[in-house]
Amino acid sequence: PVPEVLDRTPADSLIWADILDLGPMPSFTRGRAVLLGDAAHAVTPDLGQGAGLAMEDAAVLAALFGGLPADRAIREYDKRRLDRAHRVAVESRLYAKIAQWQNPLVVPLRNLLVKSIPEYFMDRQLEAVLDIDFEPVRAAA
Secondary structure, X not given: OHHHHHHHOOHHHOOOOOOOOOOOOOOOEEOOEEOOOHHHHOOOHHHOOHHHHHHHHHHHHHHHHHHOOHHHHHHHHHHHHHHHHHHHHHHHHHHXXXXXXXXXXXXXXXXXXXXXXXXXXXXXXXXXXXXXXXXXXXHHO
């Protein structure tokens, strides 16, 4: 009943906040400055991975600083986090675009296709998003 609730809610009681994401950055580091979480890779909420990526960043960074000299730890952090963060950001942005389609001819088709996706395929896609290899963290510690 979301549309009905919104229709009955006074306009001055609604809070609208745009969702913004960052385009892929070529690096999350510059000198001894290191970005992590949304500062490095703000993503749309469509995959629900923003906070998870930030925690991954922190775990990897802490492990690297615990086992390597600072300059090397910073370089390694960049190498280990860029690809995964970029992949999640691109997938999240794609899901956001598809979810926001408004063409009345396309929306029913999209909805039908999404409902028709086999569960095993959806599980494989989810596993790809959630699959994080923490071996680099263990190896650096």
